[in-house]
Amino acid sequence: MNICVCFKHVVDPEILVPREKAEGLELEGLVYRANECDRYAVQEALRLKERYGGEVVTITVGPEHAVKTIYDEALARGADRAIHIICNLSFPEDPFMVASMIYGVVKNEKFDLIICGTQSDDNTTCITGGMLAGLLNIPYVWGVRKIEDMKHGKLLLQREVASNEIEIVEVELPAVLAVHIGITELTPVSFTSLLAARKKQLKAIKPEDINININNFRVWNIKELYIPKYERKAIIIKGDIKTVAKELLNILQKYI
Amino acid sequence: MTIKMKIWTFVEHRNGKIEEVSYEMLKCARDVADKLGGEVTAVLVGAKDLPIKEIARRGPDKILISTHEMFDLYPIDGISTILYSLLSKYKPDLFFIGHTPTSICFIPKIASNLGIGMVSCCINLKISEKKDLVFTREICNGKLRVDIALKAPLIATFLPGSFPAMEETKERAEIIEESVTLDESKMKVKLVKKVKLPEEKDISSAKIIVAGGRGLKNKESFINLIHRLANLLGAEVAGTRPTRDYGWISSERMVGISGKTVKPQVYIAIGISGAPQHLAGVRSCKCLIAINKDPDAPIFRFADYGIVDDLFKIVPAIIDELQKQKISY
Numbered sequence: 001m002n003i004c005v006c007f008k009h010v011v012d013p014e015i016l017v018p019r020e021k022a023e024g025l026e027l028e029g030l031v032y033r034a035n036e037c038d039r040y041a042v043q044e045a046l047r048l049k050e051r052y053g054g055e056v057v058t059i060t061v062g063p064e065h066a067v068k069t070i071y072d073e074a075l076a077r078g079a080d081r082a083i084h085i086i087c088n089l090s091f092p093e094d095p096f097m098v099a100s101m102i103y104g105v106v107k108n109e110k111f112d113l114i115i116c117g118t119q120s121d122d123n124t125t126c127i128t129g130g131m132l133a134g135l136l137n138i139p140y141v142w143g144v145r146k147i148e149d150m151k152h153g154k155l156l157l158q159r160e161v162a163s164n165e166i167e168i169v170e171v172e173l174p175a176v177l178a179v180h181i182g183i184t185e186l187t188p189v190s191f192t193s194l195l196a197a198r199k200k201q202l203k204a205i206k207p208e209d210i211n212i213n214i215n216n217f218r219v220w221n222i223k224e225l226y227i228p229k230y231e232r233k234a235i236i237i238k239g240d241i242k243t244v245a246k247e248l249l250n251i252l253q254k255y256i
Numbered sequence: 257m258t259i260k261m262k263i264w265t266f267v268e269h270r271n272g273k274i275e276e277v278s279y280e281m282l283k284c285a286r287d288v289a290d291k292l293g294g295e296v297t298a299v300l301v302g303a304k305d306l307p308i309k310e311i312a313r314r315g316p317d318k319i320l321i322s323t324h325e326m327f328d329l330y331p332i333d334g335i336s337t338i339l340y341s342l343l344s345k346y347k348p349d350l351f352f353i354g355h356t357p358t359s360i361c362f363i364p365k366i367a368s369n370l371g372i373g374m375v376s377c378c379i380n381l382k383i384s385e386k387k388d389l390v391f392t393r394e395i396c397n398g399k400l401r402v403d404i405a406l407k408a409p410l411i412a413t414f415l416p417g418s419f420p421a422m423e424e425t426k427e428r429a430e431i432i433e434e435s436v437t438l439d440e441s442k443m444k445v446k447l448v449k450k451v452k453l454p455e456e457k458d459i460s461s462a463k464i465i466v467a468g469g470r471g472l473k474n475k476e477s478f479i480n481l482i483h484r485l486a487n488l489l490g491a492e493v494a495g496t497r498p499t500r501d502y503g504w505i506s507s508e509r510m511v512g513i514s515g516k517t518v519k520p521q522v523y524i525a526i527g528i529s530g531a532p533q534h535l536a537g538v539r540s541c542k543c544l545i546a547i548n549k550d551p552d553a554p555i556f557r558f559a560d561y562g563i564v565d566d567l568f569k570i571v572p573a574i575i576d577e578l579q580k581q582k583i584s585y
Contacts, residue, residue: 014397127363133368138444140361141445142361160357161357163515219373245570255543
């Protein structure tokens, strides 16, 4: 089974510090890392490869500095090769542009399965994989919690419908799946695999190499990026730890 | 004469019950129709026994209905097929859909396939002076908001709770029935069975909730800190989606759009950044207390009280104090 994993290099929301300055919005703490569900997507692809054979290829759309994330998280985890479409998109990026670029590459490869994460930690559109499935015109399932089995070119999987309900569905391949965190257990990446990853194939391409003018795929017209206003008045409890703990219990008693 | 804008909404129903977000979409559509001049059409499809009356009472001008017995066996492909044909035939200008685990299985695929612009996970819709439609979304766990203008025809999904539900009103909807032909050989995603997960505890009516997020780092500290504090306070334990995905809590204790909506007197959010998907489940809590070491964490924008400090120091101190004071809750 040849598997493609859509692997995103994201802004770490926990480190990001947006600041409103006189000159406009400034993004401090702009640190990138691998998208959390995508790490699980790679691991799950490797589990399927172990069971059914084939190749695992990751594909990333992102700036030049995504290279480190691709080596350390996708290739070191065990992917056979990686494709990197080097592209500086405005932030947050338009999911249709990303899907179109991935489509430009995967339409020429023969993948039985494309796995992506259910959402990215920075842009959280949850729709890039679905858009890719639409361009390829192949089946799509979002919210996969478990891949149980494969028989006669069909995958049996669990899809989450609500916190208290799952659906067991059968999907014909080729297909695109969007998987949740926790679909499988992550294996720690060893130092030797980090070194070995650097010897694997990482193919860098530019949108023009696949005859794509990204501006033709622009759907979003970004008007403003800003820090949201406070919805409630947060009273910050200050002081040494003991005082803060006592104060908190006083507040609790008022409400209970 | 100006041409009326065609505004569509999708009605999602599961196990015979209409999802609340469908009423919210009707409200959003009605507001746009009132401002820009347009008519609201609700799209309602299913295998049988469609809740037409319930929808008719929520003010759409038209209800497009379609039934097919195969929708039960192929819900994703079945709904996609009918939506493809309806969208191609009627060409609506705007299509508003609740962002749910089911709708996002088919909506983005249809959008890209038909070449219709799409924006997702929106929390608001504004109409500019030039009558452009501007959608607001939250990104980076809610640390930033972005306003995006899209040209019609467009499809937009909104997080549940983004609008109030459309109030009940006099029925006036014209019902249009559309037939659909489904070719079984083209159906690729088949529903084998639905599994209801057992629920031992329903936290939706709890008075006090102690909730933990990714900041707890692992299951051991989640149990040591969140469970212990909850025990001493007589509170229920809850968590965010990642904590459920990591296996720290069971599904029935997950709060947010794909989990529970809670309305306690006090919600103590510990190590939770405050992503919009989580906050959607706690909007109606009386008092929210947030503990997070990141002063820029979006949870503080929604909190009544905040403690900006390391939870690994502050929570043990609260536990100590509780044990010392022997207050019973």
